[in-house]
Amino acid sequence: MSISLFDATVGCYLQTIPSILGCLDRARDHCLRQNMDCQLLVDRALHTDMFPLHFQIITLVHFSEGALAAAGSERLGGPDMTLAFTFDELQAYLRASMDRMAKIDPADVNALAGGEVVFQYGDVTLPFTTEDFFRTYATPNFYFHATTSYAILRAFGVPMGIANYIGTVKTTRSSQFSAQVQQQTGEEYLNILETLIA
DSSP: OOOOHHHHTHHHHHHHHHHHHHHHHHHHHHHHHTTOOGGGGTTOOSSTTSOOHHHHHHHHHHTTHHHHHHHHHTEEOOOOTTOOOOHHHHHHHHHHHHHHHHTOOHHHHHTTTTOEEEEEETTEEEEEEHHHIIIIIIHHHHHHHHHHHHHHHHHTTOOOOHHHHHOOOOOOOOTTSOTTSOOOOHHHHHHHHHTTOO
8 A cells, every 4th residue: 555645744743743842842841950141052963063952843843844845946045043042932932833734635735646756955956856855855854853842951960751742643553453452542652652662
């Protein structure tokens, strides 16, 4: 069974972005408990030669909502490096993007299949089919920046685990198991994972 373009894009984004927003909430709570300014996190990076949290969140939006817009216009550039947000503004920026994507009609995204998208940034020009753009470029970038955002917060000492990152997985009951086998829903599995949070 093939997956629709909508499910492969928006469906994934709307699983991960709420998790990252939750991680940011936990970061705020952690800072309050430790009597630290959460604004310190905005410029925090995993290494001196890596971009900070601010860039990770901006780019997370760029390769989700921005990538969807690019598929409609057939062209994507680099993320907007002129944006400058506080911690609160950064979280609001990500939440607003998620809210807009939640309103997208699946038919509009699925209609983009079979097209072309060009990523062009400086001297780099990468032409893709729409499917390859998402499958091999935009989506891997999206997950990289989501994971790096999580890692920055965790390295800062925010108590989190996989339950805070993975979100609610989508399960489907299977007929191959007997009635004695309890098949967990995504929500139940998330509850199990929450016991692993540091």
